[in-house]
Amino acid sequence: MEYNLDKFDENGFAYPLKLKNNINSNDLIKEYYNFQKICKKKLNYSVSLKPNLLSKFFDNLAFDENIISSVKQIIGEDIYIWSSAFFPKEPGEGKIVSFHQDNPYWQLTSNNVVSAWIALTKSTEESGALSVVPKSHKNGIIKKLDVNNARESYLKGEKTTSDKDLLSYNQNLDKFIEQNPPKCLELQPGEFSIHHVNTVHGSGVNNSNNPRIGFAIRYISSDTKHLVEKKGDSAIHVCGKKNSYFSDEIRPGKSFSEESITNFEKAMKAAGAFGNKKYVFDKK
Numbered sequence: 001m002e003y004n005l006d007k008f009d010e011n012g013f014a015y016p017l018k019l020k021n022n023i024n025s026n027d028l029i030k031e032y033y034n035f036q037k038i039c040k041k042k043l044n045y046s047v048s049l050k051p052n053l054l055s056k057f058f059d060n061l062a063f064d065e066n067i068i069s070s071v072k073q074i075i076g077e078d079i080y081i082w083s084s085a086f087f088p089k090e091p092g093e094g095k096i097v098s099f100h101q102d103n104p105y106w107q108l109t110s111n112n113v114v115s116a117w118i119a120l121t122k123s124t125e126e127s128g129a130l131s132v133v134p135k136s137h138k139n140g141i142i143k144k145l146d147v148n149n150a151r152e153s154y155l156k157g158e159k160t161t162s163d164k165d166l167l168s169y170n171q172n173l174d175k176f177i178e179q180n181p182p183k184c185l186e187l188q189p190g191e192f193s194i195h196h197v198n199t200v201h202g203s204g205v206n207n208s209n210n211p212r213i214g215f216a217i218r219y220i221s222s223d224t225k226h227l228v229e230k231k232g233d234s235a236i237h238v239c240g241k242k243n244s245y246f247s248d249e250i251r252p253g254k255s256f257s258e259e260s261i262t263n264f265e266k267a268m269k270a271a272g273a274f275g276n277k278k279y280v281f282d283k284k
Helices: 005-011 025-042 056-062 065-075 150-156 174-179 258-267
Strands: 013-018 079-089 097-100 113-119 130-132 191-196 201-203 212-221 233-239 246-248
Touching: 005 013, 005 065, 005 191, 013 065, 025 056, 025 212, 056 079, 056 212, 065 079, 065 113, 065 191, 065 212, 065 233, 097 174, 130 191
Parallel strands: 233 246
Antiparallel strands: 013 191, 079 212, 079 233, 097 201, 113 191, 113 212, 130 201
């Protein structure tokens, strides 16, 4: 069965898709580890959230022509980048992402929201690739989280999941997964998948001998807002109509410039930074 963009409305995801720019696989992983090395030197911590605000390389990935074209086909011409994040799993760490839907965590006002998940390394079932439940986006929000307000819990630094889970809170979809087997989206470096905000997805342990690293970018329509942040939020304008609800997050003119670091630190206060948590996933 094909899972192309033309079938997105039916399936809730599409894959495998290719970046416009053909980037060497060695360069992708090299850029990731070099990025984290510079973060530790300049910021004294590793960065997971909104790395594209610091790095020209990851900014260019977020604005890749094939990704933006795919997003337009799904949510229309008026687009912001609301958030982004690395999802690294080193061999032997035992990290997982439990199955969930995004909007219970993100608390956005519309479903005109998609995530592009770029493989920076080979992503296989053995290495803990992203898996999705086809057509699960048609169910709406299946279950609530085990916290009352995700935004407030993020700001408090609360976590109800296990130390091995890269998510902070439980949606408790085990029974749903038993009844609706997920599909593993294996990707080569430089390929990406794209999924709906209500598509059930997750990933297992990396049982391979190599790192498995993904870069996820969250695109929203310009009329989408945050349910909790009534006064406004911040995001990167991509194209089309703007919304005064969002203050502009600025694309980096130069990687790790003083201006980009200031902009990044300001953006860490926004809803898409999830409580400004300093995720330290990698040990290198």
